Amino acid sequence: MSVKAFELVPAVGRELLMADKALINIECIEFCGKHLYVGTSDCFIYQFLLEESASAKGKVTYSPQKLLHKYLGLKKPVSELRATSALERLIVLCDCTIMVVDMASLEPVTSSGTRIKGVLSFCVNENPVSGDPFCVEIGVILAKRRTVQIYMVYEDRVQMAKEVATPEQPCAVSLDGYFLCLALSTQYIILNYNTGASQDLFPYNSQEKKPIVKRVGREEFLLAAPGGLGMFATAEGISQRAPVKWSENVIGAAVCFPYVVALDDGFVTVHSMLDQQLKQTLSFRDGHILQDFEGKVVLASTKAVYVLVPLPLEKQIQDLLAGHHVEEALTLTEGARRNIPKEKFQLAQGDQEKVQQCKRFLISYLREVRGTEGTNGWREDVDTALLKLYAEENHESLLDLLASDNACLLPESAPWLEKHCKYFALGLLYHYNGQDDAALQTWVRVVDGELQDFTRSDLYEYVVDFLSFCPSLPVVWKYADWALKKNQEVGVQIFTRRPKEDKQQKQMNPDDVIKYLHKYKQATVLYLEHLKERFHTHLAVLYLERVLSLISTSHTPAKQVTHAREQFQRLLKESNLYQVHLLLDKVNDTDLLVERATLHGKLEEHDKALYILVHQLKSPSAAEEYCSWASMSQDHTYRQRLFHLLLSLYLSTNVPHSGHTVAAVDLLNRHAEVFDAVSVLRSLPEAWSLQLLRPFFSGALRGSMHARRTAQVALGLARSENLLLHHDRLKYLGGPVFVSEKKGCHLCHNTFSEPDCVCLPGGVPVHMHCAAQKARDSPIKRHCMNRSNHTPAHHRGQRHEEGQHPRSTDHHLCAVWCQLVLPLDDDEEAVNAYDEEDGDALQDKEPVEHDRHTAKLPSEAPVCRDYSDSCEGHAEQREHDVGEGQCGQEQVDGRAHGRLLIHNQADDRIAHEANALHSGTTGLLCFTATGRRLRLTERQLYGPTLLSVQRAPRSDTDPASGF
Numbered sequence: 001m002s003v004k005a006f007e008l009v010p011a012v013g014r015e016l017l018m019a020d021k022a023l024i025n026i027e028c029i030e031f032c033g034k035h036l037y038v039g040t041s042d043c044f045i046y047q048f049l050l051e052e053s054a055s056a057k058g059k060v061t062y063s064p065q066k067l068l069h070k071y072l073g074l075k076k077p078v079s080e081l082r083a084t085s086a087l088e089r090l091i092v093l094c095d096c097t098i099m100v101v102d103m104a105s106l107e108p109v110t111s112s113g114t115r116i117k118g119v120l121s122f123c124v125n126e127n128p129v130s131g132d133p134f135c136v137e138i139g140v141i142l143a144k145r146r147t148v149q150i151y152m153v154y155e156d157r158v159q160m161a162k163e164v165a166t167p168e169q170p171c172a173v174s175l176d177g178y179f180l181c182l183a184l185s186t187q188y189i190i191l192n193y194n195t196g197a198s199q200d201l202f203p204y205n206s207q208e209k210k211p212i213v214k215r216v217g218r219e220e221f222l223l224a225a226p227g228g229l230g231m232f233a234t235a236e237g238i239s240q241r242a243p244v245k246w247s248e249n250v251i252g253a254a255v256c257f258p259y260v261v262a263l264d265d266g267f268v269t270v271h272s273m274l275d276q277q278l279k280q281t282l283s284f285r286d287g288h289i290l291q292d293f294e295g296k297v298v299l300a301s302t303k304a305v306y307v308l309v310p311l312p313l314e315k316q317i318q319d320l321l322a323g324h325h326v327e328e329a330l331t332l333t334e335g336a337r338r339n340i341p342k343e344k345f346q347l348a349q350g351d352q353e354k355v356q357q358c359k360r361f362l363i364s365y366l367r368e369v370r371g372t373e374g375t376n377g378w379r380e381d382v383d384t385a386l387l388k389l390y391a392e393e394n395h396e397s398l399l400d401l402l403a404s405d406n407a408c409l410l411p412e413s414a415p416w417l418e419k420h421c422k423y424f425a426l427g428l429l430y431h432y433n434g435q436d437d438a439a440l441q442t443w444v445r446v447v448d449g450e451l452q453d454f455t456r457s458d459l460y461e462y463v464v465d466f467l468s469f470c471p472s473l474p475v476v477w478k479y480a481d482w483a484l485k486k487n488q489e490v491g492v493q494i495f496t497r498r499p500k501e502d503k504q505q506k507q508m509n510p511d512d513v514i515k516y517l518h519k520y521k522q523a524t525v526l527y528l529e530h531l532k533e534r535f536h537t538h539l540a541v542l543y544l545e546r547v548l549s550l551i552s553t554s555h556t557p558a559k560q561v562t563h564a565r566e567q568f569q570r571l572l573k574e575s576n577l578y579q580v581h582l583l584l585d586k587v588n589d590t591d592l593l594v595e596r597a598t599l600h601g602k603l604e605e606h607d608k609a610l611y612i613l614v615h616q617l618k619s620p621s622a623a624e625e626y627c628s629w630a631s632m633s634q635d636h637t638y639r640q641r642l643f644h645l646l647l648s649l650y651l652s653t654n655v656p657h658s659g660h661t662v663a664a665v666d667l668l669n670r671h672a673e674v675f676d677a678v679s680v681l682r683s684l685p686e687a688w689s690l691q692l693l694r695p696f697f698s699g700a701l702r703g704s705m706h707a708r709r710t711a712q713v714a715l716g717l718a719r720s721e722n723l724l725l726h727h728d729r730l731k732y733l734g735g736p737v738f739v740s741e742k743k744g745c746h747l748c749h750n751t752f753s754e755p756d757c758v759c760l761p762g763g764v765p766v767h768m769h770c771a772a773q774k775a776r777d778s779p780i781k782r783h784c785m786n787r788s789n790h791t792p793a794h795h796r797g798q799r800h801e802e803g804q805h806p807r808s809t810d811h812h813l814c815a816v817w818c819q820l821v822l823p824l825d826d827d828e829e830a831v832n833a834y835d836e837e838d839g840d841a842l843q844d845k846e847p848v849e850h851d852r853h854t855a856k857l858p859s860e861a862p863v864c865r866d867y868s869d870s871c872e873g874h875a876e877q878r879e880h881d882v883g884e885g886q887c888g889q890e891q892v893d894g895r896a897h898g899r900l901l902i903h904n905q906a907d908d909r910i911a912h913e914a915n916a917l918h919s920g921t922t923g924l925l926c927f928t929a930t931g932r933r934l935r936l937t938e939r940q941l942y943g944p945t946l947l948s949v950q951r952a953p954r955s956d957t958d959p960a961s962g963f
Helices: 313-322 326-335 352-369 379-393 397-403 410-419 423-432 436-447 459-468 473-486 510-519 521-552 558-574 580-587 593-602 606-616 620-630 636-651 658-670 677-683 690-733 768-776 781-790
Strands: 006-012 026-032 035-040 044-054 060-071 078-084 089-094 097-102 119-124 136-142 147-153 158-165 172-176 179-183 187-192 198-203 213-217 220-225 229-234 252-256 259-263 267-272 278-283 287-293 296-301 305-310 758-760 764-766 814-819 830-835 854-857 864-869 875-880 889-892 895-899 901-904 914-916 922-927 933-939 945-947
Touching: 006 035, 006 044, 006 060, 006 267, 006 278, 006 296, 026 078, 026 287, 026 296, 035 078, 035 089, 044 078, 078 119, 089 119, 097 119, 119 172, 136 172, 172 213, 172 220, 179 213, 179 220, 198 220, 198 229, 213 252, 220 252, 259 287, 313 326, 352 379, 379 397, 379 410, 397 423, 410 423, 423 436, 436 459, 436 473, 459 473, 473 510, 510 521, 521 558, 521 580, 558 593, 580 593, 593 606, 593 620, 606 620, 606 636, 620 636, 620 658, 636 658, 636 677, 658 690, 677 690, 758 768, 764 768
Parallel strands: 252 287, 758 814, 854 901, 922 945
Antiparallel strands: 006 305, 026 035, 035 044, 044 060, 078 089, 089 097, 119 136, 136 147, 147 158, 172 179, 179 187, 187 198, 213 220, 220 229, 252 259, 259 267, 267 278, 287 296, 296 305, 758 764, 814 922, 830 933, 864 875, 889 895, 895 914, 914 945, 922 933
C-alpha cells in the first residue's frame, strides 16, 4: 500500500432510508445522474437526490434528499435495478419478474407486454447493436432453462429479439455487443449469439463461491477466477492484462481506471491495473454491494449507501513522488493520462496556431497508424477520432474515410457530424451502417433546404443515383415520388439506370413502374424510350455474339457469316436507340472493321471511321458507301466535308500507294458534283495529269454552269413575282385625289383656284408652283439643276424658264404622286396605256404601238411636264418639248436614267417621259378633265420608274372642284 486512491464518503444513512425499521435491508442500488435509486427487502423503491459539494481543501461530501418511495406490491425483495435515461424508465427485477417503472413517478408501466416472468438475473447491453437510441437491449437468464434471451425494451413495451441456447444453466451474465460472457455451473464461456460461436474460458465451482462477471470495456470482461484471482478476458477468449490477486471471498468488483476495486466480507481492496499491485485497503463491514456508475464507485451495506470518491490523480502522483515512489508515479501518469483533466496537459495555452499544428499532427499520426497492427482492438477509437478531427477541421478526407471500410462508432460520430453541419457525411455514415432510410431522410432534408450543407451542389442528382442502386425496393418506392416531383427528367433515372444483370439485387417489374409513373407524363415517356433503347441494345449484343460465334466456329459457310454480319450492320446503321459506347467497347477487339467504322460514324468520329476503312480494311468502295450513308440526311455542305475528308486520306498518305491514287481519281470522277473544284485543284499533286481528271472537271464545270443558270432562272422568277406583287399594290394605291376651292395648299395655305396640283407623298395636294419653289429651295437644288448638263443640245434649246411654261385655257392637269417598283429586263420593255376606270385601252380600244424606247399614246397636249423627287422627297419641275423619235440617256447621282418617249399619233409633238431608276422614287399618274385617268404600265424595268405627266384637254362640263 503506497498510495491513497479513494476516500469512503457516506451518501444515504440508515435514518433517512428506513428510520427505525430494523428488519429492512438494502437489496440493490442504481445511480443515474444525481439520482440514487434503492431497492429494499420489503418491495419498496426509494429515490434520492444527491448533491455533491467540495470544501476548500477538496473534501467531497454528499447531501441526500428523499424524493419518492413506491411499494411494488409483490411482497418480495427488489433484486436488481437498472436505469435507462433515454427512456426515462427503470428496469426492475422483483419476485423473478422483470417490470418497467417510470423513473420520475416510480409508477409501473401498465401497458401489456412490459413484464417478463421466471427471471433469475439480467444485464444491460452497454454496447447495443440495434442503433436505435430509444431502445435498450437486455440479456435475461431464466430459471431452470439452459437459455439466455435477448430483449428489446421500449418506452411502453418489451419485445424478445433472440433466444440463445447454452450448454448448462447460466448463473451470471454480462453483455457487450453480440458477445455474452456467461458463468455456467462449472465454467465461464464467451458466446457470440449472432454467429453461434463460443469460447470456453476456465472452470470454476459455483457451489463454493459466487461468480463475478463484470464488463470493464469494449469486448473485455473481469471474472472471478479460482485461487483468488481477478482475470481479464476479451471476446476472443484471451487475456491482454495480467490478473489481479485479491481475496478468495470476493463479493463484488468494479473498475475505476486505473484501479480495480474489490469487496469481501470486511474490506475494500484497491489494486492497480498497471502493475497489479495492492494500492489501498479500506475497512468496510456488512458490505454486500459494490458497483460502478458513470465513473462513481458505490458501496452499500444492508443499512446505508457510501461512495468511493477517487482522489485527484495529480495528488496521487505528488504523494507517490513525496514517498520516493518515482517508478509508480511514472507508471500511474502514463496509464492514467486520459483521466487527468485536459488543462493539465495543455501545451498551446490559448495559442490557436499551436492548436491547429497539434491537430494536424494528430491527423497525420492517426492516418499513419490506422492500417497497422498497433491499432488492433483500438480501431474504433482511431477511426472515430479521425472522423471528429476531419469534421472539425473541414478536412477533405472526411468523405474518403466514410466511403471506405471504417470502424467509426455511430453513437459517437453522428452527433459530432450534426454539430458541424456535415449532413452529407452523416448520410454516408448511416449508409455504411446499413441505415439507408436514415441516410436518405437526412439528404432529402438538405435538398429541401431544411438543413444547410454545401458539401455537394448536386446532392439531388446524387440521391437519384443512390436510389437507382439501392437494393431495398421499399426505400426506393418511398423516395421515388419525392424525386419525381422535383424533376421528372432526372427522377426517372431511378428506374432507367437501375442495374439489369445484378442477380443479388431484386429487379423491378416494368409494368409496375409504368403503372406507378402514370401521373408523371414526361417520366413515363422517358421510361418507355429507355425500355425501347434497352431492347435495341440487347438485340445488337445478340447479333454481335452470333457473328463472333460463327466466325470462331470452323467450317462455317461464308454465306451464313455474311448474312449475319449484314443483319448486324443494318441494325447499326438504321437504329438510333442502342448504346453506341457499349457496343464499340465490345467490337474494338474484333476484326469487324465495317461495324467499328459504323459505330464511330454514329459518334460523329468520321476521321476514325474513314481511317479504318481506308488503311485497315483497304476498301475504297466501302469508304465511299460510308460517306454516302453518313451524309444521307444531311445538307450539301456536310456531304462535301465527308468526301473531302476521304480525299485527304487518299492524298495525305506518307508512303505513296498506287491503290490510293487510283481510288482518289475514281472518287473524283464518280462524285464530281460533290467536290469543290477550287479546293480540289489546290490539293492535287502537281505531277498529276489533267487528262486523268477530265470526267471530274467536265462534271464540275457542268454542275457550276447548271447551278448558275438555275440561280438566274430563280432570280427571274422572283423578279416576275415581285412585278406582279407591285402591280397589285399600285392598283390599290392609285385612287383619286379630291381638290376643291375650300381646301388649302399644305405649303402656302391658300385655296386652290385651278385644278392643277401636285400630290406629295402621303396624299397631300399642293400648288404646282409651291412644289417647284420647295424644290428650288432644297439643299439638292444644284444637283437637280445640273441634270440639264446631261441633256442633249436640242433638248436644252427647247427648255423654257422654270415657272413660265405655256398653258392652254381649255386644258388642265392634275398630277398625282405614287410609288412604283418595277423590274427591268434589257431585252424586253412593254409600255401600254390603260384606262383604269373601265379597264379598256384608249383610242377606240386599239393596242398601242411601241418599240424599244418609243410608244404612241392618244393625247392632244403639246407640252410634257416632268416631276421627279430627290433623295429627300422634294419635287423638281421641268418643262420641255420633245421631238419625235427622240430618246437619250442622262446620269444623275451616278445612276442611269433611261428616258422613254411616247408620241401622239395626231400631233407628233406630244411626249411622255419615264426615268428608270435603280432605287426608290415617285411616279405620276395623269388625269383628264373629263375624269378619265391615264396610267402607264411598264414591265421588265430595273427598279422603280418615274412617269411623266401629260396635258389633257379640259372639258367645260367637268367641274374644277375635284376628280
